[in-house]
Amino acid sequence: MNASKLAMPQSPTLPTAAPVRRTRATTLVSWLIWPALLVLVIALAQGIDNNYWLQIAVNAEIMVIAAVGLYVTFGLSGQVSLGQAGFYAIGGYTTGLLVTTLGFDFGLALVLGVILSGLVGLGLGIPSLRLRGNYLALATLGFGQVVALILVNWTWLTGGANGIRNIVAPIVAGFELKTVPDWAMFIGVVAVLSVFVVTRIKNSSYGRAMQAVRDSDVAASSMGVSLSQVKVLAFVVGAIFAGLAGALNAGFVTYVSPGTYDLSLSVTILAMIVVGGAASPWGAVIGAIVLTFLPEVLRPVQEYYLLIYGILLLLVVAFAPGGIWNLFRLVGSLPARFRTRARTGDQS
């Protein structure tokens, strides 16, 4: 798949739903949404009886974390990454190794795994500064492949093809997640917090600088925005959230093995943003949920799954380049537009 051919975020010529952003009017709603989402994920964790579907829901929550992270890298700052599986693997393996070999608590191992992902992101982000578009996509793709090869070949560290098993530890001393609903609650809350953090980043001065760099790096730098700082920061944020998602996944499924962390995972995470919509963190959320549940829903048609998946991706890129989120917004803005037209229509 050629990532650069996918819809780049927020092309200015596309009709998007709202040319005016009413920040003040939506403030109350936009704060109430967070407690509402927390209640929702807790209710889902307690309310879904079917263990199988609850596990899928947890997977979706984990992918939401990885996808909102990549939203910062790709959606906000316009950098294509096809190496998110690499960061996901670093988060997962670091956590797994620290728990199984050094007996760390899961919480501490997770924090260290996330930090290491961020540091590796920094190490990859700085030399990749000069690259953009296809070239950056290729460099990150190469990074993902290197990590995948290390997972298989450094048997002394990673356990090779067997991976690491039995990653079981209390989060912090004395507090252990035992059941799937426990995990669903914990990961759900982390996912909501992740989306919250990313929306705060979007509306911060750093987030605006990222969008400025994406829309015109020449204009941004000639006003004093440091391209290198902004781009590396966006890249590291993406790596950190991918690492967090990987670490949570390791704890939830209790094992890591190299098969999980291949190119298709990186492509899927990127596709979540494209399908959901790169213009908003909610696009990433929707994309992550849709693309996690889709294979499960399509399970009865097994061999046609990839075909349907491919067609869906094509349809979105061709007919809804703003993704599902932008479709929602367009539909949502129709009544208002209709009223405006009706009002002005009376006079003409």
Next chain:
Amino acid sequence: MTNILEITDLVLSYGAAAAVRGVTMHVAEGEVVTLIGANGAGKSTTLKGVVGLVKPVSGSIRFAGDVTTTRRTDWLARHGLNLVPEGRRVFAALTVAENLDVAASASNLHGAALKAKIREIYEIFPRLEERRDSLSWTLSGGEQQMLAMGRALIAQPRLLLLDEPSLGLSPKLATEVVQLISRYSRDHGLSVLLVEQNARLALSASDRGYVMETGRIVAEGPAAELQDNKEVRRAYLGS
């Protein structure tokens, strides 16, 4: 009068193609200087060289007395050398107010100073205040040009470089925009280096001018003198 910008024997090239072949020019404090010339004469490239978007092959650039030839664009911008690039380049997905915010945080403006500065920009360009919550891709060409200039002024330039501000604007709006710049310069002592294809308009609003042809300066002098110069009239003023 001291010079805010001194360019000496500047040579710039894109790969093997030399675009600027030894340009020497200066801008004094508070002066509005225009650089005119045909398409492809190297005017825009000269501006890009000054702000470090194109690295010089040879020659030197001094800004406010310091050699800045190897400085990065964003460093220069934070130290008072700001370019309004050709084609305006507003940040399409951000609102007008957010566009100004980006410039403000990049130049470390906070609190009361920031509020006063934004007030000032809205007073110069009232239209921007009316449209402050509009996404900037929905602005008209003229409004986008105002936003691009307002954004640059927020960064508190000592020298403002403008690349073709009249491009794509109606003649009336182009005149307004260019006159606005020279008025602002007079009122605030801001130095301006203006690149224009519309030579008549540019010279009418400037103190001095340089004429550029195929990468070299071929004429220079006070704007009024250039307007009367036969060669310049024939080549660039159409009379």
